[in-house]
Amino acid sequence: MSALAHRRFLKMHGAGNAIVVLDLRGTPLRVSAAEARAIAADPGSSFDQLMVLHDPVSAETDAFMRIYNTDGSESGACGNGTRCVAFAMLDDPAMARPAEGGRLLLETSAGRVGVRRNSERSFTVDMGRPHLAWDEIPLAEPFPDTRRIELQIGPIDAPVLHSPGVVNMGNPHAVFFVDADPDTYDLGRIGPLLENHPVFPERANISVAQVLGREAIKLRVWERGAGLTLACGTAACATVVAASRLRMIGRQANVSLPGGDLFVEWRADDHVLMTGPVALVAEGTFAPELFAGIG
Numbered sequence: 001m002s003a004l005a006h007r008r009f010l011k012m013h014g015a016g017n018a019i020v021v022l023d024l025r026g027t028p029l030r031v032s033a034a035e036a037r038a039i040a041a042d043p044g045s046s047f048d049q050l051m052v053l054h055d056p057v058s059a060e061t062d063a064f065m066r067i068y069n070t071d072g073s074e075s076g077a078c079g080n081g082t083r084c085v086a087f088a089m090l091d092d093p094a095m096a097r098p099a100e101g102g103r104l105l106l107e108t109s110a111g112r113v114g115v116r117r118n119s120e121r122s123f124t125v126d127m128g129r130p131h132l133a134w135d136e137i138p139l140a141e142p143f144p145d146t147r148r149i150e151l152q153i154g155p156i157d158a159p160v161l162h163s164p165g166v167v168n169m170g171n172p173h174a175v176f177f178v179d180a181d182p183d184t185y186d187l188g189r190i191g192p193l194l195e196n197h198p199v200f201p202e203r204a205n206i207s208v209a210q211v212l213g214r215e216a217i218k219l220r221v222w223e224r225g226a227g228l229t230l231a232c233g234t235a236a237c238a239t240v241v242a243a244s245r246l247r248m249i250g251r252q253a254n255v256s257l258p259g260g261d262l263f264v265e266w267r268a269d270d271h272v273l274m275t276g277p278v279a280l281v282a283e284g285t286f287a288p289e290l291f292a293g294i295g
C-alpha cells in the first residue's frame with residue numbers, strides 16, 4: 001500500500017488554478033510520478049498542480065516544495081500554488097506553523113521564493129529574477145535575442161501564432177502576443193504542439209497574450225504537463241517581463257486570466273512580484289484504492 005494512503009490534503013485554488021497541498025514535512029516520503037498521476041485522476045483530489053511540502057533543505061527557509069503537474073512531471077515554480085501553500089502553512093490548524101508576521105521563505109529546485117500576506121486571502125510572492133538567455137530558458141539552439149524568437153504555427157505565409165518572447169521564471173515560458181482576443185485561439189489544439197516543439201528541450205508553458213493598455217493584459221495559458229488551466233502565475237510573470245522587454249507596457253500590469261486577476265510588478269532590482277488571491281475548497285484524505293497497482 002502507498003505510504004500516501006490516508007494522508008490528509010487540502011484542495012485549494014489560486015485565481016482558478018486548481019491546487020492540492022500535501023504536507024510531508026517530518027517524513028522521509030516522496031511522491032512518485034505515478035502517485036501524482038493517480039491523485040490527479042481522482043475527482044476528489046484532482047489538481048492542476050500538486051504542491052508537496054518537505055522539511056527545509058537550507059537553514060533559513062521554512063520548507064522545501066516539490067511541484068507536480070497532472071502528468072506526474074515536476075516544475076521548479078508555481079506562482080498560484082505558492083500562494084496556496086503560504087495560506088495553508090499560516091492558517092491550517094493541522095499544519096506546523098513556522099512563521100510569525102505572515103512572511104515565509106520557501107525553496108524549490110529552481111531557488112527561493114518569499115511570500116508575504118496582504119490580507120486574509122491575498123498574498124504577494126517574490127518569484128525572483130527572470131532568466132532570459134537562450135540556454136537558461138532553455139532553448140535547443142542559440143537565439144541571441146529572446147524578446148522574439150523564430151517560431152510559428154500554422155501556414156508558413158499566414159501563421160496563426162508567431163515570434164514568441166521566451167522567459168524562464170523557474171520554469172520555461174513562451175508568450176505569443178496577439179491583437180485579437182486570446183479566447184478566439186484554439187489553444188487546446190495549438191498548445192500541446194508548441195509545448196512539445198523541439199526548440200524546447202524541457203517543453204514549455206504556452207501563453208497567448210493581448211495587451212489591452214499600458215497596465216492591462218488578457219492572458220490564456222496552456223500549461224506544460226497540465227494543459228489548459230484557468231490561471232498560471234508564472235505565465236503572468238513571464239508575460240509582464242516579455243511585454244515590458246518589448247516596450248508594450250511599463251514594468252507592471254494587471255493580468256486577467258479566465259479564473260481571475262493577478263497583479264505583476266517587475267521591480268527595478270529585477271525581482272518579479274506577483275499578487276493574487278487564494279481560496280480553500282475542501283480537505284480530504286487519500287483513499288488507499290487510489291494507489292492500487294502502483295508498485
Ligand SMILES: N[C@@H](CCC[C@H](N)C(=O)O)C(=O)O
Binds near residue numbers: 172205232
Ligand atoms: N500553474 C503554475 C505553473 C505550474 C508549472 C507548469 N505547468 C510547469 O510545468 O512549468 C503557476 O501558477 O505558476
